[in-house]
Amino acid sequence: MKSTFLREMQERGYLNQCTDLEKLDTVISKKSIPAYIGFDCTANSLHVGSLLQIMILRLLQKHGHKPIVLLGGGTTLIGDPSGKDSTRKILKKKDIKKNILGIKKLFEKLLIFKNKKTKPIFIDNYSWLGKLNYIDFLRNIGSQFTLNKMLTFDSVKLRLEREQSLSYMEFNYMILQAFDFFKLFEKEKCLLQLGGSDQWGNIVNGVDLIRRILKKDAFGLTSPLITLSSGAKMGKTEKGAIWLDEKLFSSYDYWQFWRNIDDRDVVKFLKFFTDIKIENINKLEKEKQINDLKVILANETTKILHGKIKSSKAERTATDIFKFGKINYDLPTKNIFREDIKKGLKLLELLVNTNIMKSKGEVRRAIKNNGIKINDLLVDDENKILNFSDFKENCLKISFGKKKHFIFKIT
Numbered sequence: 001m002k003s004t005f006l007r008e009m010q011e012r013g014y015l016n017q018c019t020d021l022e023k024l025d026t027v028i029s030k031k032s033i034p035a036y037i038g039f040d041c042t043a044n045s046l047h048v049g050s051l052l053q054i055m056i057l058r059l060l061q062k063h064g065h066k067p068i069v070l071l072g073g074g075t076t077l078i079g080d081p082s083g084k085d086s087t088r089k090i091l092k093k094k095d096i097k098k099n100i101l102g103i104k105k106l107f108e109k110l111l112i113f114k115n116k117k118t119k120p121i122f123i124d125n126y127s128w129l130g131k132l133n134y135i136d137f138l139r140n141i142g143s144q145f146t147l148n149k150m151l152t153f154d155s156v157k158l159r160l161e162r163e164q165s166l167s168y169m170e171f172n173y174m175i176l177q178a179f180d181f182f183k184l185f186e187k188e189k190c191l192l193q194l195g196g197s198d199q200w201g202n203i204v205n206g207v208d209l210i211r212r213i214l215k216k217d218a219f220g221l222t223s224p225l226i227t228l229s230s231g232a233k234m235g236k237t238e239k240g241a242i243w244l245d246e247k248l249f250s251s252y253d254y255w256q257f258w259r260n261i262d263d264r265d266v267v268k269f270l271k272f273f274t275d276i277k278i279e280n281i282n283k284l285e286k287e288k289q290i291n292d293l294k295v296i297l298a299n300e301t302t303k304i305l306h307g308k309i310k311s312s313k314a315e316r317t318a319t320d321i322f323k324f325g326k327i328n329y330d331l332p333t334k335n336i337f338r339e340d341i342k343k344g345l346k347l348l349e350l351l352v353n354t355n356i357m358k359s360k361g362e363v364r365r366a367i368k369n370n371g372i373k374i375n376d377l378l379v380d381d382e383n384k385i386l387n388f389s390d391f392k393e394n395c396l397k398i399s400f401g402k403k404k405h406f407i408f409k410i411t
Contacts, residue, residue, distance in 0.1 A: 181206030
């Protein structure tokens with residue numbers, strides 16, 4: 001590769017498919033280009049499942065190119081059918097606007113804004129999709145697509161093969177995404193769309209649309225979809241999504257997520273999700289034990305998202321808990337009202353009401369299997385009522401299993 005960006009993409013394992021790799025390499029080795037990735041705005045935060053795309057935008061900046069973050073204010077009203085078994089919940093415009101603000105705040109932490117040449121651009125595709133004239137759109141854009149080809153794309157074909165309904169609204173999504181690329185090419189001279197491999201069909205449509213109407217070259221490039229060696233989907237756990245917003249998922253829990261990654265995924269994820277140079281990762285792989293590599297992975301990923309101080313705190317907290325059995329006040333903290341303790345607060349109800357456990361039945365089973373501790377002492381009574389004597393300096397540590405620890409503080 002002549003282009004340093006594509007070379008590092010390949011070294012890190014980011015590179016999956018490209019519409020014309022040789023030509024793209026020639027173009028971007030000679031000049032800086034704008035490139036974009038689109039993000040649905042279905043929640044007010046992204047989760048770890050979007051992190052690879054964010055790391056690619058960081059890499060794009062590193063090599064002197066300009067990232068465009070396309071926020072799908074328009075397409076989120078429709079819903080991307082790719083990889084979905086059913087139609088997504090339709091959100092209201094006001095909720096999508098709130099979600100866009102939350103997602104932008106994340107990128108303000110993760111991308112660099114100091115360099116004018118590579119400063120990211122945020123664009124909401126509702127700015128053009130919201131103004132479309134349906135008849136004109138069908139004549140000018142819809143006429144460029146054939147049903148024959150649209151029916152071959154996985155996002156459509158798999159739903160139909162499984163006899164799961166696909167609305168006409170969702171069927172149009174791929175045309176709208178292609179139109180997004182067309183508009184960004186016109187407005188921002190954007191030459192490249194990036195995305196996960198499940199977006200390949202949508203990306204190719206955009207490249208074709210630009211070529212047909214504008215008679216210009218544009219490019220599409222995808223990264224591999226990530227699955228854990230365990231077979232689980234990246235970014236999902238039994239507790240739910242691994243959110244990138246600290247209000248939804250604490251920096252300590254985020255550190256723990258990476259610390260507990262399957263041994264088989266550690267080196268791959270050091271390449272995917274950290275800024276450590278490839279040659280240094282290769283060196284670490286030879287010199288360090290797997291548990292040391294896991295700590296490095298947890299530290300580096302947490303540092304990128306939450307900063308060095310919170311990353312160090314999370315490591316220190318984990319060390320205090322697992323090596324010394326201390327109550328560390330940097331753990332996820334929840335408040336308890338003094339009046340509730342006076343009335344007689346049942347442990348069973350506390351764990352369910354604070355969403356630590358899903359049901360009273362789950363709490364009972366955990367207690368029966370020696371899975372619940374208060375201040376590192378096993379709980380053997382499912383009817384345990386919390387007393388002021390259980391608290392040290394107004395704080396109480398409750399542990400669920402070996403890795404989940406919470407501080408409850410009297411307010």
